[in-house]
Amino acid sequence: MTATLAQADDTPDKHPGSVLYDAPLKVAEGVYSAIGATQPPTYENAGHNNNLSFIVTSDGVAVVNGGASWKLAEALHAEIRKITDQPVKLVINENGQGHSMLGNSYWAAQSVPILAHEDAVADFIDTEGPRGLKALKSYARENAEGTSIVEPTETFTERKDIQMGDTRIEVLHLGPAHSPGDTQVWLPDSKVLIAGDIAFSERMPPIFEGTCTLCWIETFETRLEPLGADIIVPGHGAPTDLATVRHGTVDYLKDLRAKIAEHLDAGGDLSQAYYVDQSQWTWMDTFDELATKNAGVVFSEMEFE
Template identity: 25%
Template structure:
């Protein structure tokens, strides 16, 4: 292969930031690596996103212990991807919460996704030997559920498909702060390989309707203040649309996947080439956009073998 596959060449440890985005609400970020969120209630703590391994989850726990000694009782997972969920065992939480759709996707493609992401992100999976197995929720819901940590209310909602079919957001009304998972990114490429381009914009609109004061996105810095929040939402929209439009035009004229790759690069490179994991995401994004434009409504399952075949086809 002409360039190292996905993120295999990225072995540099990232600087961790821990930012308060509202009273007793924190965003754990690391220069474009997967983020986690921390919600401190009256008597316990909810974590949003569990990281890829118990080793990385331990870094989140270290930051939590700098600000509270309350027990971690809940882990909310915004979707099924391995880099988000396989560290869950480290928290020893009473409840692990996903949407029912996300649980179904663990059944359908969880092991394939683990194998695939392990190959894509070797740095994130250092210490993988401690992962006990696939992460399954103890609690699921379809459209909406509410958790109370004492008097603190936390609303978990499926607002629509975007990054995956089962995405949820986590909203804390008393501070009007939202944890969006990978539906919203900041100065990081959106991974669209399991996404729904036609739905993503509507889901962003649903988030925007909450007019939140801060967002902890899936990747990138915490977004504090309405200006930063709205800029990130619209930038995410631009990234998704700029990926899909050229691929759809190629598909409409019966062009090839390689044609779609060239067309998407021409539109996206000038705007997004300096974004975190851009080169990693682009081949998977183009493949999914090309599929959706040709009427393949449900994303095909990525496997470690399919990953390499597609990468070599597009990078040749």
């Protein structure tokens, strides 16, 4: 499987001449993903630090993630046109964060319908959109030009079944996980799951205030795993298999919860919780940025469980 050979790294720009961090990779027949940097958003990567995927069918293209900006969406569209003459007929946002929805401004200008979970839309409009746009203008500078807050044109709650030509696309909300309205795109015929931020492998999962890590583990184990995906495109990092994303997601969350439980049982407080031993996870990108923050959030979550 050629997709597993792709490895994200710290190269400043893997696709010179484009604002995209890297060119689209063929994941499976008709499925492509432009793999973003696994580091925080910077001027050098123009905010392309998540995966921008698309599905080419006999009746149009479905894009998964609007992108972090107008320019990133426009650049992805240019790459799509190199691969197919089929028009983009749908954009699916995987969550309410800026790098999923801020590029909606470009796609809306092309009159492309945009689909997202209702909770992700609320999160984007209330919090993530304004915060994300402010951050984008700060770090991306000229690459933020043209970007504005545009909400999706259609929402769903649990699932949306789509038939595009001979391709079945299941847009799913498997349950609570990383952020409100986390969305997964399942292609049952090819057994490819564009998982979004419910699944991590190379990059440390960020845990937000209000995230239920116990719920995240349960959703992954009881709803995602039974799908039986052969190829998983995580929200960040190279396409891989179930065992790899399970280790980078569920094993990490369980280990951190176990460490915090031990800390609580010993009478430890929040100030000490930040420094529980996470040394086995130092290999993950963004460890330095996220490990102590994650520990503090999980302490607050578990303190009164």
